[in-house]
Amino acid sequence: MGNAAGTGIRKSGDVDPNARQTVQLDDVITTVVMARVTDYFGFFVFAIASALVFPTIFFPYLEPVPATLASFAVFSLAFLARPVASLIGRRLEPRIGKPGKITVALMLLGTSTVAIGLLPGYDRIGWVAPALLAVLRVIQGLGLGGAWDGMTLQLKSAAPKERDGLYSMVPQLGGPIGFCVAAAMFYVLTGFLTEEEFYQYGWRFAFFAVMAVNVVSLFARLRLLTTNFGSDEATMMKSAPLGFLLRTQWREILLSAFLPLSSYALLHMLTVFPVSYTLLFTDNAIDRIILWQLVGGALAVGTVILSGLLADRYSKRAVIIGSSVLTLLLCLSIGTLNDNPAVYIVAGFIIFGLSYGQSSAIVPDRFSPDCRYSGSALATNLSWIFGAAFAPLVGLFLASTFGLWAAALYLVSGVVVTLVALFSLRRQSDKI
Template identity: 65%
Template sequence: MTSINASEQHTVTIDDVITTVVMARVTDFFGFFVYAIASALIFPRVFFPFLDPIPGTLLSFAIFSLAFLARPLGSIIARALQVKIGRPGKVMLALMVLGTSTVAIGLIPTYEKIGIAAPILLAVLRFIQGVGLGGSWDGITLQLKTAAPADRTGLYGVIPQLGGPIGFCVAAALFYVLTGFLTEAELFSYGWRFAFFAVMAVNVVSLFARLRLMTTNFGGEDPALLKSSPMGELFSAEWRTIILTAALPICSYALMHMMTVFPISYTLLFTDNPISTIILWQLLGGSIAIIAVIISGILADKYSTRHVLWFTCALVPVLGLSINTLESAPEIYILLGFIILGLSYGQSSSILPNRFEPKYRYSGAAVATNFSWILGAAFAPFIALLLAWSFGLWAASLYLLSGAIVTVCALYLLEKRLKAK
């Protein structure tokens, strides 16, 4: 496997690049949400039947967090590999690891067949997924923002972010079909496995989409922005920026899991609402979030990314007040939450790279993103469910509020640093 030289690159239009980016990100998030939904809907019964439903779901969510914890390790391994096989080779290998481990999860025998080995295998494979995720960092947002016109950086920056809500809608639609057309016995014995096999199929699409983008020259791209920086030098020069930028998207990542995973687990464990109804509302919410992501880019160009994030953080307390509707009118919480999520998530990643000096931008954004996912997303389903079980829904809403407070503080400190320079 050899790296691809710039002379071997071909040139495509920006429209081709946008299509490729969206395709790659949608397939990534499709796999991400297939596991997330299964961790609430399927795994507690398949891998933890020896526990009561709530502890079983909490343990399933604990294993869910392993992929986020493994991402930094994947990034470290990928940095070493990139020197030898180039960025395209590194991403290709990482996606192969991710795809293989995902399919393997769909092949794990149930607890009834192999006992405690089943959840152990799930944990191991989930960790390997995280290694693949960490290694697949490709700097797509950097490339697009570099190519964007000066007055359209916000809109261009949301293009990779569209993959989040679109990928969720595809994953949710798949589980909606599985839960609607299969009997309960069929779903839990073999039906859920098809979702993981589908991930492998789309992972191949993601692989070719990314390789096409990374071997493409679409003009205005500075190769120096896509090179890794020495880790020691990076932390020595940019440790404050890494900490602050890691805190910036925490509200968005907490929102993501509180809107996608938490409603499913809470509905199954604490209400009599049909799970198909919840998934249907989430599908509608995810569709609205796609529009909200695009609107966030328009607003960012007109005002600024910081103003958009300030605004979305201000809306989070309103969402927290609506969380009790999950029991009687779940559509209120779900639809409102997805609107706020779309506005927030649309700008959560595009703001990261600009905080770093150009030579540290690629590596700094990767490190900050990994820390952000750990702090804001890894334990969100676990903490929210534990709080709701122990104290009630109001306590889960405080978790949402804490994410908004962290993001607001990070925004304030970053603005203060910029004014001081």
């Protein structure tokens, strides 16, 4: 990746003693990926546990399907809390600065995650256990929402115009890599511990590990926030007044929130849904499912990178349309989860990488520079609510009530919404 003129990010050998802190672009890319991987690692630790652990530990008084649905309902709470955290962060940031806000947010996220790992189950404290789990999940959501740092905006500002797609996919690498790290941990824990050992204490180690990586994430983010990205950084990273933002940018916010819907829904229908469906409705070994997910996640890293190359050669719009069409074809294979799950899982991850690689990159360009930071944050939080928060819950409910074909139709609906939003934005602007 080349250097962008005027970004303040220097190549090796350049010296700028007057810069606030100027680093090589390779260091910035490494920092962005590191921060995103740690974010997604913690995210998927909870997500996998929602399917694999929590129904047994916190909802044993329910039948297996309702218990898993209750667990997925708790999972969704963090997404609902994220916009609230963004509003709190708008008030907090002027007082303690962006580094201070992110430090507080990540400490909230880390401590609540460790607390979940220490939380007694229903067999010890009764209904208080799932209630505390829900409270801690909300606190996690406040931490996730408050940790919004605009890293995608910063990296895009450093990208040469002809390499914008390639630079934009860099933060997205955190998704499949973070999932692979979390899934690998559960693969080891379920493979080397007995079932009793795993449910008694083994699963808790994954949550303790999240706190450790959160420390890494904190330093990575603080390093990035002190990086000089150019003379327009002050405008790009400034929060716009909320009233002005909603009054002037409401249409762009809503349409931008719907753009990644297909990608976010597919993410959960590949990571969380197959685990729950396998445990509840098939005789397939769960370690085999996780192994195929690891294979798919590794391939998705490659297709995320490929999405950047294709976006630069053609356009982000073409990549999203192409991946949406492939997602529709993938829905035809969802029935293989019963007998040959590798087909749906591996193919799905390959398609997911293409879709996810440009799903966030297309959002910031919809906003004027003075609204870009706040508009992107609000659109992103809404995207996670619409496309991800309830995907495991809805997918499992439909599959358990009507069959896998109904879960496939849910994924189809996400694709349709994405394509409609893309077409609507295309009519307004030729920037995509």
